[in-house]
Amino acid sequence: xxxxxxxxxxxxxxxxxxxxxxxxxxxxxxxxxxxxxxxxxxxxxxxxxxxxxxxxxxxxxxxxxxxxxxxxxxxxxxxxxxxxxxxxxxxxxxxxxxxxxxxxxxxxxxxxxxxxxxxxxxxxxxxxxxxxxxxxxxxxxxxxxxxxxxxxxxxxxxxxxxxxxxxxxxxxxxxxxxxxxxxxxxxxxxxxxxxxxxxxxxxxxxxxxxxxxxxxxxxxxxxxxxxxxxxxxxxxxxxxxxxxxxxxxxxxxxxxxxxxxxxxxxxxxxxxxxxxxxxxxxxxxxxxxxxxxxxxxxxxxxxxxxxxxxxxxxxxxxxxxxxxxxxxxxxxxxxxxxxxxxxxxxxxxxxxxxxxxxxxxxxxxxxxxxxxxxxxxxxxxxxxxxxxxxxxxxxxxxxxxxxxxxxxxxxxxxxxxxxxxxxxxxxxxxxxxxxxxxxxxxxxxxxxxxxxxxxxxxxxxxxxxxxxxxxxxxxxxxxxxxxxxxxxxxxxxxxxxxxxxxxxxxxxxxxxxxxxxxxxxxxxxxxxxxxxxxxxxxxxxxxxxxxxxxxxxxxxxxxxxxxxxxxxxxxxxxxxxxxxxxxxxxxxxxxxxxxxxxxxxxxxxx
Numbered sequence: 001x002x003x004x005x006x007x008x009x010x011x012x013x014x015x016x017x018x019x020x021x022x023x024x025x026x027x028x029x030x031x032x033x034x035x036x037x038x039x040x041x042x043x044x045x046x047x048x049x050x051x052x053x054x055x056x057x058x059x060x061x062x063x064x065x066x067x068x069x070x071x072x073x074x075x076x077x078x079x080x081x082x083x084x085x086x087x088x089x090x091x092x093x094x095x096x097x098x099x100x101x102x103x104x105x106x107x108x109x110x111x112x113x114x115x116x117x118x119x120x121x122x123x124x125x126x127x128x129x130x131x132x133x134x135x136x137x138x139x140x141x142x143x144x145x146x147x148x149x150x151x152x153x154x155x156x157x158x159x160x161x162x163x164x165x166x167x168x169x170x171x172x173x174x175x176x177x178x179x180x181x182x183x184x185x186x187x188x189x190x191x192x193x194x195x196x197x198x199x200x201x202x203x204x205x206x207x208x209x210x211x212x213x214x215x216x217x218x219x220x221x222x223x224x225x226x227x228x229x230x231x232x233x234x235x236x237x238x239x240x241x242x243x244x245x246x247x248x249x250x251x252x253x254x255x256x257x258x259x260x261x262x263x264x265x266x267x268x269x270x271x272x273x274x275x276x277x278x279x280x281x282x283x284x285x286x287x288x289x290x291x292x293x294x295x296x297x298x299x300x301x302x303x304x305x306x307x308x309x310x311x312x313x314x315x316x317x318x319x320x321x322x323x324x325x326x327x328x329x330x331x332x333x334x335x336x337x338x339x340x341x342x343x344x345x346x347x348x349x350x351x352x353x354x355x356x357x358x359x360x361x362x363x364x365x366x367x368x369x370x371x372x373x374x375x376x377x378x379x380x381x382x383x384x385x386x387x388x389x390x391x392x393x394x395x396x397x398x399x400x401x402x403x404x405x406x407x408x409x410x411x412x413x414x415x416x417x418x419x420x421x422x423x424x425x426x427x428x429x430x431x432x433x434x435x436x437x438x439x440x441x442x443x444x445x446x447x448x449x450x451x452x453x454x455x456x457x458x459x460x461x462x463x464x465x466x467x468x469x470x471x472x473x474x475x476x477x478x479x480x481x482x483x484x485x486x487x488x489x490x491x492x493x494x495x496x497x498x499x500x501x502x503x504x505x506x507x508x509x510x511x512x513x514x515x516x517x518x519x520x521x522x523x524x525x526x527x528x529x530x531x532x533x534x535x536x537x538x539x540x541x542x543x544x545x546x547x548x549x550x551x552x553x554x555x556x557x558x559x560x561x562x563x564x565x566x567x568x569x570x571x572x573x574x575x576x577x578x579x580x581x582x583x584x585x586x587x588x589x590x591x592x593x594x595x596x597x598x599x600x601x602x603x604x605x606x
Contacts, residue, residue, distance in 0.1 A: 017054045019163030020047065026154055027055035027129070031100065036121060037128035039106075039146050042156030044133050045192035049104050051156065052129040061100035061129075066108030077103075077113040091116050095126060103130045107138040114139035121150040158191020162527050167193070168200060177209075178217035179377040179529070180351050180384070187348070188224070188295045195295075198229040212383065221354030224298035234299045237280060244271035249291070252281065253300035254312035257288035298352075322346045327361045330368045337464060339371045339492035356388035357381075363394035370402055373495030373528035378402040405495065407532025446470075451499055452534055465491070469500055478508035482517055489524065498524035499535035548582045551575055 030038035040048045062081060070076035075084050075091060081098075082091040095101070095116075103109070103117055118141040120126045130145060132138050134155065146153035159167065164186045168177050177185075177200070189196040202225035203209055209218040224230065231238070240246050248271055252258060260267065260283060267289065275281040282292045291297050301309065326344045333339060347365055350357050362385025370378035379402040385395035396415055404412035447466050449457035455470040462470055465487045472480035485500035501521035508514045525536050554564045561579070565572045 017050060018167040019159055020051055023051060023154060023156065024055055027052060030152065031055065031059070031127055031129075035127065036124045037130065037151050039128075039130040039132065039151050039153045040156060041132050041134040041153060043135055043158070043191060045189075045194035046156050046158060047193045048131045048133075048156055050193075052102055052104075052131055056100060056102060056129060059100055061102050062095075062098045063102045063104065064113070065104040066106060066110070066113070068108055071108060071110050073110055074112045075116070076110050078116060082116075088112070088115055088119065092119055092123075095120065098126050100127045100129070103128060106130050106132040106142045107136045109139055109142065111139060111141070114141040117142065118144065118150075121145055159193065161186050162529075164196070165529075168196075176217050178212050178215070178219045179374075179380045180348075181218070181220040183377065184220065184348070184352055188298075190293070190295075192233070195229055195233055198227050199225065202227045212380075213387075215383075221352065223302055224295070226299070226302050230295070230299060234296060236278075237296050237299065238303055242271060242274070244268040245275055248272060248275060248289075249280065249296070250300055250304060250308070250312060252289065252291050253297040253304075254309070255314045256297065257284075257290045260287040260289050319346050319350060323350070323358065323361055327364050330364050334364075334368060334371065337466075337491055337493075339368055340490075341372075341492070342368075351384060357384040359385040359389045359392035359395050361385070363392065363398055366395065366398035366402070370398060370405070372492050373498070373524075373531060375402045375406050375495075375531055376529040379406075405533055406530045407537075451496070453503070469496075472500075473503055473507075476507045478504045478510075478513060478517065481507055482513075482520075485517075485520065485524075494524050495528045495531050495533070498522075498528060498531070499533060502535045548578050551578045552582045555579060 027038055027040065029035065040052055042048050064077040064081070066077050073084075075082055075086065078091060078095075082094040086094065091112075101117075101120065106114070106117065109117065117128065117130065121128055128145075128151060130142070130151065132142060145151045161183070165179070165182045168182055168185065185196050185199060188199065203220045206225050208220050208222055208225070210221065211217075212219050237249065240249065245268075248267055258267065260272075272281065272283075272289065276283060279292050280296070282290050284290070301313075304312070323346050326346050330342065330344060333342060344365070347357060347361060362381050366378045366381035366385070369381060379399055382395045382399035382402065385392055386399070389395075400412040400415040403409075403415060446458040446461035447469075449455065450462070450466070450470045450473060453473070455474040458467075458470045459474075465484060468487070469481070469484045472484050481500050481504035485497040485504065488494075488500060489497035498521050501517045501524065504517040505514050505521065508517060521536070525531055550568065551564055554567065555561075559567070561572050561575045564570070565575045568575075
C-alpha cells in the first residue's frame with residue numbers, strides 16, 4: 001500500500017535530488033533487515049522530506065503527516081488509515097499490514113497519532129521513517145523515539161555550498177547562475193532549500209537576472225524579491241513592536257556591523273539584550289554587532305520607507321575604509337599561506353547591490369578564492385573588477401589563471417592576449433612570508449614544477465609545506481605526500497591538496513593506500529569547481545580493463561547507461577555492471593566523480 005498526502009510541498013515538481021549521498025545511505029541502511037527505522041531532524045526547508053522519500057523510492061510504504069490545523073483532532077494524521085473512533089490498540093491493529101511508514105512533520109502530530117507512532121516503534125514490526133523539525137517542540141511520544149533509544153536520529157546539516165551549486169545547476173530555474181549569485185543564495189537561505197527555490201524562481205520571473213558578458217551565465221544583483229516565502233521566514237523580524245528594537249535592526253540592516261560602545265551608549269542596550277536573547281543579533285568577540293541571519297538585512301531594507309532608507313543607508317563610497325581593511329586582511333592571509341575561509345562581507349554587499357567593485361580588491365579576492373581551489377568564483381571576482389575599469393592586468397591575469405586551472409588553456413591565452421603565462425598556467429610566481437617569518441613561496445614557477453611532477457626544478461627554492469611537498473614527490477613517498485595533502489587541506493589549499501593525494505596514488509605500493517588517496521583526491525577535486533590540472537587528469541584509468549575505460553570515458557561525458565549501450569551495442573545491464581566494477585576500482589561513488597578520474601578527449605588540462 002502506497003499512500004501520498006497532497007499538500008503544499010507536493011504542488012510543485014521536486015528539484016533533482018542532489019548531494020546527501022552519505023545521509024541517503026544511512027537512511028537506506030535503517031530500512032534493512034533487523035533495523036526499525038530512523039528519525040531525521042533538521043531546520044525547516046533543509047530537504048528532510050525529500051531525503052526520506054528518495055530513500056523509500058521503489059518500496060511500498062504508507063505516508064502520514066502532521067499539520068498545524070489538525071493538532072487537536074484525534075488520529076487526524078492517520079484519518080485515511082484508521083477510524084477516528086478507534087482505540088490506540090485498535091489503531092495499532094489496523095496498521096498491522098503496513099511494513100514501512102513515512103511520518104512527515106511529526107512535530108505537528110496530534111497526541112493520539114504521536115502515541116501510535118511511538119507504539120509502532122516499541123513493537124518494531126513496522127519500519128518507521130520519521131521527519132521532524134528541530135526548531136519546533138515535538139510531542140513527548142515523538143521526542144522519546146530518540147531520547148529513549150527506540151530509533152537512531154540523523155540531524156540533517158545545511159546542504160554544503162558545492163552541493164547547492166550542483167542543485168541550482170540541475171534545476172531549470174537556476175541553470176547557468178554565476179558563482180557569486182550561487183554564493184548569495186546559499187548565504188541568504190542557509191540550507192533552506194524551499195526558500196532558495198523560491199528566491200531563484202522569483203529573481204528569474206522578476207527580470208532581476210542579467211547575462212554576464214562573454215559567458216553563458218546569469219547574475220542576480222539588486223534587491224531581494226519580497227515573496228510570500230520570504231515574508232513567512234522573516235515575519236518575526238518585521239513584526240517587532242518595540243520602537244527601540246526596530247531602530248537597532250534597521251540600523252544594522254543598512255550599516256552593519258555596528259560597534260558596541262558601552263560608554264557612549266550608542267545603542268539601546270536593553271533593547272539589544274532582548275534582540276540577542278531572541279537570536280536576532282550577534283555580538284562578536286570584538287564587540288561588533290551584526291544581524292544573526294543574512295536574509296534579515298535585505299528584508300528590513302526593502303520594508304523601510306524611501307526617506308528612512310536615505311537616512312540610514314551607506315553609499316558604496318562610504319565602504320572604502322572597510323573594503324581596504326578586508327583587502328589587507330585577505331592579503332595577509334595569502335602571505336601567511338593560510339587561505340581558509342574568511343569573512344569578507346563588504347565586498348559581497350557591493351556585489352549584491354550591483355555597485356562597482358574596485359579592481360584592486362577584486363584581484364585580491366580572486367587570488368584568494370583561486371588559491372582555495374574555487375576556480376569559478378575566482379573568475380567571477382576577476383570579472384567584477386574588470387567590469388568597472390574595462391581592463392586591469394591583475395584581474396585579467398587571475399581570470400586567465402582560473403581558466404587555465406579549469407583545463408581551458410586556449411581561453412587563458414586569449415584572455416592574456418596570447419602572452420605566455422608561466423609553465424602551463426597553473427599559478428603565478430609570488431613570494432610570501434610564512435607565519436614564522438621564513439620565506440614561503442606560494443605558487444611561483446618553483447611550486448608549479450612540483451605540481452607538474454618535476455620536483456627537481458624546485459630544489460632549494462621552496463620552504464614550509466611547499467618544500468615538504470617537493471621532497472615527498474622527489475622521493476616518491478606516498479604516505480608523506482598524503483601527509484602534505486592534509487597540511488595543505490588544513491590551510492585551505494584544496495586544489496593543491498587534491499593534487500598531492502593524486503600524486504600519492506601513483507607513489508603508493510599498497511592497494512588499500514592507493515584507494516584511500518584516490519578517494520580523498522576525488523573528494524577534494526569535486527570541491528574545486530571544475531579543476532582540470534595535469535595531476536588530476538586521467539588519475540587511475542590504467543587500473544581498468546579496456547572495456548571499462550571505454551564505458552567510464554563515455555559516462556564522464558554525460559551519456560546515460562542506455563545511450564552508452566546503444567553506442568557500443570551492449571545491453572544496459574552490461575553497461576551498469578561495468579560501471580559498478582569501475583566505481584569500485586576507482587573509489588568513485590557516482591558519475592559526478594568521473595570528470596576528475598578521466599581525461600576527456602577534448603580536454604586541455606593546464
